[in-house]
Amino acid sequence: MPQAPRIELHPVSQRVQVQVQVGGKLLADSSQAFELRETGYPPRHYFPREDVRMDLLTTSETTTHCPFKGSTVYFSLGENKDIAWSYEQPIEGMEVIVGRVAFGEEENE
Known part of the structure:
Protein backbone atom coordinates (compact mmCIF):
# COMPACT_ATOMS: atom_id res chain seq x y z
CA MET A 1 0.00 0.00 0.00
CA PRO A 2 1.48 3.38 -1.00
CA GLN A 3 2.36 5.68 1.86
CA ALA A 4 0.63 9.07 2.16
CA PRO A 5 2.92 12.02 1.46
CA ARG A 6 4.46 13.72 4.42
CA ILE A 7 3.40 17.35 4.83
CA GLU A 8 5.19 19.87 7.02
CA LEU A 9 3.98 23.44 7.51
CA HIS A 10 6.09 26.08 9.25
CA PRO A 11 6.02 29.87 9.58
CA VAL A 12 8.88 31.53 7.67
CA SER A 13 11.12 33.75 9.77
CA GLN A 14 12.28 35.87 6.84
CA ARG A 15 10.67 38.07 4.22
CA VAL A 16 9.52 36.23 1.08
CA GLN A 17 8.68 37.81 -2.28
CA VAL A 18 7.19 36.55 -5.52
CA GLN A 19 7.92 38.30 -8.79
CA VAL A 20 6.63 37.40 -12.24
CA GLN A 21 9.48 36.36 -14.57
CA VAL A 22 8.00 38.33 -17.50
CA GLY A 23 7.40 41.96 -16.68
CA GLY A 24 8.99 41.86 -13.24
CA LYS A 25 5.79 42.64 -11.33
CA LEU A 26 5.96 42.05 -7.60
CA LEU A 27 2.98 39.82 -6.78
CA ALA A 28 3.62 39.05 -3.12
CA ASP A 29 5.78 40.46 -0.35
CA SER A 30 5.39 39.13 3.17
CA SER A 31 7.10 38.41 6.46
CA GLN A 32 4.09 36.29 7.50
CA ALA A 33 4.28 33.48 4.96
CA PHE A 34 4.13 29.79 5.77
CA GLU A 35 6.33 27.24 4.03
CA LEU A 36 4.68 23.96 3.09
CA ARG A 37 6.88 20.96 2.33
CA GLU A 38 5.22 17.92 0.79
CA THR A 39 6.85 14.69 -0.29
CA GLY A 40 7.56 14.76 -4.05
CA TYR A 41 6.96 18.51 -4.50
CA PRO A 42 9.15 21.61 -4.16
CA PRO A 43 8.57 23.74 -1.03
CA ARG A 44 5.81 26.33 -1.49
CA HIS A 45 5.16 29.54 0.38
CA TYR A 46 1.59 30.42 1.37
CA PHE A 47 1.03 34.17 1.66
CA PRO A 48 -1.73 36.04 3.50
CA ARG A 49 -4.01 37.64 0.88
CA GLU A 50 -3.34 41.12 2.23
CA ASP A 51 0.31 40.62 1.18
CA VAL A 52 -0.60 39.54 -2.38
CA ARG A 53 -1.47 41.83 -5.32
CA MET A 54 -4.89 40.22 -5.76
CA ASP A 55 -5.83 43.17 -8.02
CA LEU A 56 -3.45 41.73 -10.64
CA GLY A 93 -5.38 19.99 10.30
CA MET A 94 -4.57 22.30 7.36
CA GLU A 95 -6.78 25.24 8.41
CA VAL A 96 -3.76 27.54 8.77
CA ILE A 97 -3.53 27.80 4.94
CA VAL A 98 -7.21 28.69 4.37
CA GLY A 99 -7.39 31.69 2.03
CA ARG A 100 -3.60 31.97 1.73
CA VAL A 101 -2.13 32.16 -1.76
CA ALA A 102 0.70 30.02 -3.14
CA PHE A 103 2.54 30.41 -6.43
CA GLY A 104 3.98 28.03 -9.00
CA GLU A 105 7.28 28.27 -10.85
CA GLU A 106 7.39 32.08 -10.62
CA GLU A 107 8.15 31.93 -6.90
CA ASN A 108 11.36 33.59 -5.68
CA GLU A 109 12.80 34.19 -2.26
Missing part, protein backbone atom coordinates in the same frame (compact mmCIF):
# COMPACT_ATOMS: atom_id res chain seq x y z
CA LEU A 57 -4.86 38.19 -10.45
CA THR A 58 -8.11 36.85 -11.89
CA THR A 59 -9.94 33.81 -10.63
CA SER A 60 -9.54 30.87 -12.98
CA GLU A 61 -12.17 28.24 -13.77
CA THR A 62 -9.70 25.58 -12.59
CA THR A 63 -10.40 23.84 -9.30
CA THR A 64 -8.77 20.76 -7.81
CA HIS A 65 -8.95 18.64 -4.70
CA CYS A 66 -5.99 17.21 -2.79
CA PRO A 67 -6.89 14.48 -0.28
CA PHE A 68 -4.06 15.72 1.97
CA LYS A 69 -4.78 19.47 1.85
CA GLY A 70 -8.32 20.10 0.56
CA SER A 71 -10.10 21.95 -2.27
CA THR A 72 -8.37 24.69 -4.27
CA VAL A 73 -9.20 27.57 -6.54
CA TYR A 74 -6.66 28.93 -9.03
CA PHE A 75 -5.67 32.40 -10.23
CA SER A 76 -4.20 33.65 -13.50
CA LEU A 77 -2.21 36.73 -14.47
CA GLY A 78 -2.97 37.68 -18.07
CA GLU A 79 -1.65 34.90 -20.32
CA ASN A 80 -0.06 33.14 -17.32
CA LYS A 81 -2.80 30.66 -16.49
CA ASP A 82 -3.17 29.08 -13.06
CA ILE A 83 0.04 30.54 -11.63
CA ALA A 84 -1.36 30.75 -8.11
CA TRP A 85 -3.81 28.83 -5.97
CA SER A 86 -5.56 28.96 -2.63
CA TYR A 87 -7.10 26.29 -0.42
CA GLU A 88 -10.52 27.72 0.30
CA GLN A 89 -11.71 24.51 1.95
CA PRO A 90 -8.69 22.82 3.55
CA ILE A 91 -9.07 19.51 5.32
CA GLU A 92 -8.88 19.19 9.10
Whole structure:
Protein backbone atom coordinates (compact mmCIF):
# COMPACT_ATOMS: atom_id res chain seq x y z
CA MET A 1 0.00 0.00 0.00
CA PRO A 2 1.48 3.38 -1.00
CA GLN A 3 2.36 5.68 1.86
CA ALA A 4 0.63 9.07 2.16
CA PRO A 5 2.92 12.02 1.46
CA ARG A 6 4.46 13.72 4.42
CA ILE A 7 3.40 17.35 4.83
CA GLU A 8 5.19 19.87 7.02
CA LEU A 9 3.98 23.44 7.51
CA HIS A 10 6.09 26.08 9.25
CA PRO A 11 6.02 29.87 9.58
CA VAL A 12 8.88 31.53 7.67
CA SER A 13 11.12 33.75 9.77
CA GLN A 14 12.28 35.87 6.84
CA ARG A 15 10.67 38.07 4.22
CA VAL A 16 9.52 36.23 1.08
CA GLN A 17 8.68 37.81 -2.28
CA VAL A 18 7.19 36.55 -5.52
CA GLN A 19 7.92 38.30 -8.79
CA VAL A 20 6.63 37.40 -12.24
CA GLN A 21 9.48 36.36 -14.57
CA VAL A 22 8.00 38.33 -17.50
CA GLY A 23 7.40 41.96 -16.68
CA GLY A 24 8.99 41.86 -13.24
CA LYS A 25 5.79 42.64 -11.33
CA LEU A 26 5.96 42.05 -7.60
CA LEU A 27 2.98 39.82 -6.78
CA ALA A 28 3.62 39.05 -3.12
CA ASP A 29 5.78 40.46 -0.35
CA SER A 30 5.39 39.13 3.17
CA SER A 31 7.10 38.41 6.46
CA GLN A 32 4.09 36.29 7.50
CA ALA A 33 4.28 33.48 4.96
CA PHE A 34 4.13 29.79 5.77
CA GLU A 35 6.33 27.24 4.03
CA LEU A 36 4.68 23.96 3.09
CA ARG A 37 6.88 20.96 2.33
CA GLU A 38 5.22 17.92 0.79
CA THR A 39 6.85 14.69 -0.29
CA GLY A 40 7.56 14.76 -4.05
CA TYR A 41 6.96 18.51 -4.50
CA PRO A 42 9.15 21.61 -4.16
CA PRO A 43 8.57 23.74 -1.03
CA ARG A 44 5.81 26.33 -1.49
CA HIS A 45 5.16 29.54 0.38
CA TYR A 46 1.59 30.42 1.37
CA PHE A 47 1.03 34.17 1.66
CA PRO A 48 -1.73 36.04 3.50
CA ARG A 49 -4.01 37.64 0.88
CA GLU A 50 -3.34 41.12 2.23
CA ASP A 51 0.31 40.62 1.18
CA VAL A 52 -0.60 39.54 -2.38
CA ARG A 53 -1.47 41.83 -5.32
CA MET A 54 -4.89 40.22 -5.76
CA ASP A 55 -5.83 43.17 -8.02
CA LEU A 56 -3.45 41.73 -10.64
CA LEU A 57 -4.86 38.19 -10.45
CA THR A 58 -8.11 36.85 -11.89
CA THR A 59 -9.94 33.81 -10.63
CA SER A 60 -9.54 30.87 -12.98
CA GLU A 61 -12.17 28.24 -13.77
CA THR A 62 -9.70 25.58 -12.59
CA THR A 63 -10.40 23.84 -9.30
CA THR A 64 -8.77 20.76 -7.81
CA HIS A 65 -8.95 18.64 -4.70
CA CYS A 66 -5.99 17.21 -2.79
CA PRO A 67 -6.89 14.48 -0.28
CA PHE A 68 -4.06 15.72 1.97
CA LYS A 69 -4.78 19.47 1.85
CA GLY A 70 -8.32 20.10 0.56
CA SER A 71 -10.10 21.95 -2.27
CA THR A 72 -8.37 24.69 -4.27
CA VAL A 73 -9.20 27.57 -6.54
CA TYR A 74 -6.66 28.93 -9.03
CA PHE A 75 -5.67 32.40 -10.23
CA SER A 76 -4.20 33.65 -13.50
CA LEU A 77 -2.21 36.73 -14.47
CA GLY A 78 -2.97 37.68 -18.07
CA GLU A 79 -1.65 34.90 -20.32
CA ASN A 80 -0.06 33.14 -17.32
CA LYS A 81 -2.80 30.66 -16.49
CA ASP A 82 -3.17 29.08 -13.06
CA ILE A 83 0.04 30.54 -11.63
CA ALA A 84 -1.36 30.75 -8.11
CA TRP A 85 -3.81 28.83 -5.97
CA SER A 86 -5.56 28.96 -2.63
CA TYR A 87 -7.10 26.29 -0.42
CA GLU A 88 -10.52 27.72 0.30
CA GLN A 89 -11.71 24.51 1.95
CA PRO A 90 -8.69 22.82 3.55
CA ILE A 91 -9.07 19.51 5.32
CA GLU A 92 -8.88 19.19 9.10
CA GLY A 93 -5.38 19.99 10.30
CA MET A 94 -4.57 22.30 7.36
CA GLU A 95 -6.78 25.24 8.41
CA VAL A 96 -3.76 27.54 8.77
CA ILE A 97 -3.53 27.80 4.94
CA VAL A 98 -7.21 28.69 4.37
CA GLY A 99 -7.39 31.69 2.03
CA ARG A 100 -3.60 31.97 1.73
CA VAL A 101 -2.13 32.16 -1.76
CA ALA A 102 0.70 30.02 -3.14
CA PHE A 103 2.54 30.41 -6.43
CA GLY A 104 3.98 28.03 -9.00
CA GLU A 105 7.28 28.27 -10.85
CA GLU A 106 7.39 32.08 -10.62
CA GLU A 107 8.15 31.93 -6.90
CA ASN A 108 11.36 33.59 -5.68
CA GLU A 109 12.80 34.19 -2.26
